[in-house]
Amino acid sequence: MSTECVQKERKFGHRARLAPTPAQARLMDDQAHAARTMWNCLHDWWTMLPKDKRSLSAADAAIRRARKEIDWLGALPAQAAQAVLKAYFQAWKNCWGGRADPPHFKARPRTVMSVDIPQGRDLNITRVHRRWGMVNIPRIGRIRFRWTKDLPVGKRASSENRITGARLVKDALGWHIAFRVQTLEAAPEPHQGPEVGIDAGVNLPLALSDGNHRDHGRPPRLPDGTADRDKWLNPREKARLLGLERRAARRKQHRKRGEKTSRRLRHTYHQIKQLRAKATRRAVDWQHKTTTSIARRYGTIVVEKLNIKNMVKSARGTPEEPGQNVAQKAGLNRSISQEAWGRTVTMLTYKTARQGGALHKVPAPGTSLRCSACGITTPGSREGQATFVCKNPDCGWSGNADWNAARNVLHLYRMGHALVPVAGRAAVRRPRGVKPATAR
Incomplete structure (x- = not known):
């Protein structure tokens, strides 16, 4: 007597560390800034228009026109620009449904730099080493990423098991890529544990x-x-963090009110963020x-x-x-x-x-x-x-x-x-x- 195994669809994400060259990192920075600016322009355009003239088609036409008129907005691929539009409209739907606050202006210092890659077929993922893989980023090229999980690529990919898209995210430790994975796996049996x-x-x-x-x-x-706020750092890292915080305090006290932050102070802040991000990881x-x-x-x-x-x-x-x-x-x-x-x-x-x-x-x-x-x-x-x-x-x-x-x-x-x-x-x-x- 045979028993049929119940299959169910599972969607999850997998984040991996990228290893881009300095030129590739600058290109990803340009795309992230373009995506943030496009969001802000779309937000201003949406809030200034009368309610009877707001529509998805009009917003799509405005984005296409902006990408043609502004050169540096063209650094963002067309599909990534459409993803910004889709995310903005979804934010309003979440607001109307009472699930979130209305979308707001994205300021540069307080916004996570990210770029969406909606099409999984554009990635063209290959495994070249036991610990490294290669992924294709539109308008940037092939980039190495850390291979820490088996992904449905190549012969293992199918209509049920595949990568549907990805998102580039930057934090204090550098650029990462978050894959969106869709698989079909057997439904688990009831756990008999205590x-x-x-x-x-x-x-x-x-x-x-x-x-x-x-x-x-x-x-x-x-x-x-x-309370030990830095318990995830070793003694050497704690001493370095304390020195960086004191250095930042000394450089900050010489800055006048309203004066732009110096390059040295920004570099010190970046080093502090790196240690904080390492502790969080x-x-x-x-x-x-x-x-x-x-x-x-x-x-x-x-x-x-x-x-x-x-x-x-x-x-x-x-x-x-x-x-x-x-x-x-x-x-x-x-x-x-x-x-x-x-x-x-x-x-x-x-x-x-x-x-x-x-x-x-x-x-x-x-x-x-x-x-x-x-x-x-x-x-x-x-x-x-x-x-x-x-x-x-x-x-x-x-x-x-x-x-x-x-x-x-x-x-x-x-x-x-x-x-x-x-x-x-x-x-x-x-x-x-x-x-x-x-x-x-």
């Missing part, structure tokens, strides 16, 4: 209810008690590896529904009612932002789905203050950020505070307090026959 509750913390990044915690091996605070790499191992091991993952935006608000208060412990709260906010809890949950969501598992969210209030052994919330049980000692005379359980919260998170799910999004909000789903309970 259940686990996860609590995201500052001292312990990911505390698991079964005690198999995940730590990145870097202390969140310095010996003097302040290491943090994301740790998150990817950690979430992948968790998704492969556990079939059901339970996390808290956190409102991180409210958690990182400043404690300064108002002039009439100033806040307390402002510096300590600012350090805690920096530590929370560095851990990037929202990005961790996003990774766990799609990775558990690929492995056949499921991710659930439970209400967050009370999980860190309630004892996981007796289920009673006693004032004073939470001693600092790392220790929990139950003050209930009949219990007296003690342990790591994040581990205690992770056990409470899993218990809430088992008692039927999982949240299900309904019409843009979260509703509580309880299994039939299970009554709500707050204590063991």
Whole structure:
């Protein structure tokens, strides 16, 4: 008796580092500036026209005319210009649908330089080495890129497994290319792994209810008690970063108000951005590896529904009612932002789905203050950020505070307090026959 394997379409992205020559890097810079300028011109044209004269065809004609009249706008390929138009109209659709803010002017210092390549057939990808591949960029030529993942190219490419397009993105570490990949793969079978509750913390990044915690091996605070904002850098890189920041401060104090930033100061800022980008890359790499191992091991993952935006608000208060412990709260906010809890949950969501598992969210209030052994919330049980000692005379359980919260998170799910999004909000789903309970 044969069983049919269910196939499903999967779309994902893969980012690789490019190795362009200096001449090719300048050409990509010109295309990125042209794409940003075209967006700004399109935005001004759209906002100045009356509503009855706005249309996609009129915008397309305006872009074609601008590319003919302005020479340096012609550096952008025609298909990339059409991608700018499509992205701008999609931004307005997201605004009208209530999913995003209206599109705005893209300033040069605060905009990520990027160019879209909508047609996958223009890339002509080939693998020339175990670690390197070659990709064709329109109006630039062949460029090497780092081969870190098998891509559906050559004989492996088909109508179901192919690269549909790409996007060039520049950050402080240089130019990268993000491929858009479409594949057809077998639907995963239900994961038979155990259940686990996860609590995201500052001292312990990911505390698991079964005690198999995940730590990145870097202390969140310095010996003097302040938050370590550069924990992903080694001591030599930290010393270099401190020297660059002091150099930038000295050069900045000699600049008059309204004066243009000097070339030396811009170069110092660029070196600082490189070190910051390197630290971010290491943090994301740790998150990817950690979430992948968790998704492969556990079939059901339970996390808290956190409102991180409210958690990182400043404690300064108002002039009439100033806040307390402002510096300590600012350090805690920096530590929370560095851990990037929202990005961790996003990774766990799609990775558990690929492995056949499921991710659930439970209400967050009370999980860190309630004892996981007796289920009673006693004032004073939470001693600092790392220790929990139950003050209930009949219990007296003690342990790591994040581990205690992770056990409470899993218990809430088992008692039927999982949240299900309904019409843009979260509703509580309880299994039939299970009554709500707050204590063991």
